[in-house]
Amino acid sequence: MTIPESIKKFITWIQGFDHRILQNEDDVKEKFILPMFHYLCYPEICHREYSLKTYQSETYARNPEIAQIYFATDDVKQQNTDTSLIFVEAIKPYKTKLNDVIEQAKFYSNHFKTLFFIVTNGYEIKVFKRLHYNREELVFDLNIDALRNNDIASKFYHRLNFDLVKNIDKNTVGILTYTKYNLIEKLIIHHPDLQDFLEKCDFEPSITREDYRLVVVKPKVAIACNLPKAFGEGNCQIEFSSILFRGLTIHLNHQDILGQLMTGLHTQPDWGCRRFLNPLDKNNFTVNLGQTTVILSKLEATDLCLCIDEVCQEYQNLIIEFENALETWDFKLVKFSEIRGFILFSVRQELWELMQQFVNEFNYTKGKSEWHLFHRENISIRVSRGIRDHTFIFPKFNSDLSLLPNNKINIIYELNDVILQSIETGKLTLWQQDIGVRGTWTARYTQQWLLEKYIPKVINYYSEKSQLSEAELLAKIINDESDRMLIKEIDHIRDLASYLRDIQSWLHIYVENIAASLLKPYYQAYTNLVRNTDSSITGIDYIFGNLRRVEWKNTPEENYSNSTDWKNLTFKHAIDCLDRQVVRINNSEYENSFKADLITRIFIWIIENGRISFSQAQLSAAKQALIPLWEQSRFEMRYIYPNQ
Structure with missing residues (x-):
């Protein structure tokens, strides 16, 4: 043509x-x-x-x-x-x-x-x-x-x-599809024989899994998904049994799956928790999948959600499994050109030049000492013993190949295709057996090896030749990694605040409603944790300002702003307000993310500014309630909101 x-x-x-x-x-x-x-x-x-x-x-x-x-x-x-x-x-x-x-x-x-x-x-x-x-x-x-x-x-x-x-009639665009759909729906409802006929066209429900191929079928919807392998990208195809969509196949790529389908798993279509669903009226939904928009009945939308729950839960589990196995969560994920990896730390130009020089001198083809481990592959540094590749290190340059500002070079734990291919060819569980000191190094171990063994060896080896002292070279290492305690190890209540800030940042950009089941133990545990706070806490106006915004959309009889002088309220009244939020969330199916954001801000303020008496049981419950919520926020901030 x-x-x-x-x-x-x-x-x-x-x-x-x-x-x-x-x-x-x-x-x-x-x-x-x-x-x-x-x-x-x-x-x-x-x-x-x-x-x-x-x-x-x-x-x-x-x-x-x-x-x-x-x-x-x-x-x-x-x-x-x-x-x-x-x-x-x-x-x-x-x-x-x-x-x-x-x-x-x-x-x-x-x-x-x-x-x-x-x-x-x-x-x-x-x-x-x-x-x-x-x-x-x-x-x-x-x-x-x-x-x-x-x-x-x-x-x-x-x-x-x-x-x-210019030839599109803007007065009818969008109307025809909706009108046509409604006419067909009414025709089906008023002709039971036609309804019986259409039901015979439904798919046979099933779930099949073969390696990284997952197919989930419900009566109205079928999704075939290629799951992600080793930080790779998956995709899926969606089909409908309805005669209205016969022949329609919707293809979604990795970014579509993460950006559209992943939020609001295991929630009902009408809860407002899923970003691809919008209610059109009581019984119909507008569904945005990739670049395709369709109108589905409530039954079809429910089957679609059930399929997505199965597929996306496994999709998310695999991504988390790879991050856990390679110990990458604590490092910033970066993608540029054809490179994917995690920033371990940064060095200045002088130290990087010595590291490169050592790599060239101790190429594994030039000797058999314990330090002949390296091989240059373009810019990447390959750390290997024989046929066993341990890790790949990549220096982060900007697009024009000049050094980063202030001569700072990021040391990247590279997700090199050589290592990823060996993982991808393994079975779903067997690939993890290759992770370890003698096999594929994790990001955590690679960082420790570089900082504790490799860089000290480089500095010592060139100490007489370098114009800089050992202290000066070590001072040029910039490690931005957070050194905060793991949640399970926290004993001081204020150490919880940094994790709560992560959750608050996530809630602040979260535009959908959130399943109440995720927030119920969180609201309860932290209300109990801060219950016995000294009444002289500073910033009581800030606390009640946020509580007033939380309760503003509740019924007038519950709204303090209509019945009480907020200026005369004490911290005890604040706890009463928080207790009401606990009761409300326990009787709700979903929560507005804006309210969850405000309540989290209150918890942070009290923990950072109050003198709190608490028991070990209250602290343990708070940590236990925090973990699933924080892990969900960590995943979504990494993969769903990477540019926020």
Whole structure:
């Protein structure tokens, strides 16, 4: 099939575009957005700029950015909400915290009533379709590297070119699908024979597992998942038994699974805990899976959730299993170019040069001493004895291969393909037998070996040749790793605060509701722990300020703000409020993350500022309740919210 010339020009432009030339928002607009819409065939006269400060709200008035609007007509007098097509907001290059920007773009897109809104930093591009009866649909979520693919670029052009978009009837978009679905649903409900016929098309429920292949089938939904191997990436395919979706297969990649499906496991569809589900009405849900949006009945949504629970729980377990086995949790995960790994510590240039020199001199092909362990593979350092690879070390340089700021070089525990392939070829449980001092080293052991054996050996070996003393070289090691105690080993109540801060940071960005089962023991244990706090604690206004915000959305008769002078309340009243929250959560199926955030802030304040009398049993219960919640927050902050 011959590719139209307009698409060829778009592909040629995007493949030649270098996002590294972008320095600020103006560059993103002038060098990326305007050229892109030129090659999407939008006439320049159909483009206008608007200062967002002109359309202020309490939420967004502080952001006076310039937005780009594209219209269906070149008649300036007719460029209004009826003819608006696309709203585009440019943000700073390399800025990755997009949630607030997306919410702002959605707000203004609704104001201008555009068909699409786009948020881009010149590298990442998120394209949303604005719909009438359900939330916006994420049409494209990609970056420049992906867009250089001919097929993806063609799909992008076909979906967003001027001739196609200007002919969309914005007054009916989104309505037809919903109307059609409702008509079919009513037809099925009023014709029992048809219902019986359709039920015969249901899948036969089953769960099958073979190595890293998991297939979960419920009557209405089937998910076949390739589970992740050794920090690799999995994927899945979703199919429906409904005659409405016959032939539809939804493909989700690793990021889709983590970003859309992983939150709210083991919760009901109508609890508001799952980010891919939105209630359309009492019996139907809008479901966003990857770049596909479907409308499902409550029964179909329930089966989908049950399948996702099985798949994602195992998906999460495998990721946690690899991190536990390789002892990587305490180190920052980094990805750049083709490298994945964990930052163990940092050194300055002088020490790194000595480390490299030692590696070259003690290559394992040059001798058989106990220190002939090394081999250079490009920039990576391979630590090995014969055919047994222990670990790979990689120095973190920036994109132009110059040293990092202040000549600091991060030492990376590299997830090298050589080691990963040996793990991947093993069975599900047998691969762990290779982890250890004589086999594949963990990140923890690698760090200790480098700091306690290798670097001292390097310094001692070159002590006479180096212009720097041993103390000066050791001072150039920068170890950012936290030295806090493990939760189970904590004996002092204030040592809990750092873990509570981790949970609070997670709750602060968590936009969905949370299953109450995860919070019930937490609320109870920490209310009991701080119950006997000296009444002279400072910051009582801060405590009641947060409690007032927690109780604001409760019923008026429970709301202190309607019946009591908050200024005259004591710490005893604060405990009474917390006790009410314990009763409330014990009678709830889910909790608002904002309330959980506020209550956690209260616990942190009391622990850090109060004189608390507590028993060993209360402390033990608090630690036990903290572990599952903190581990969940740790996983999600690592894998679901990596850019927050």
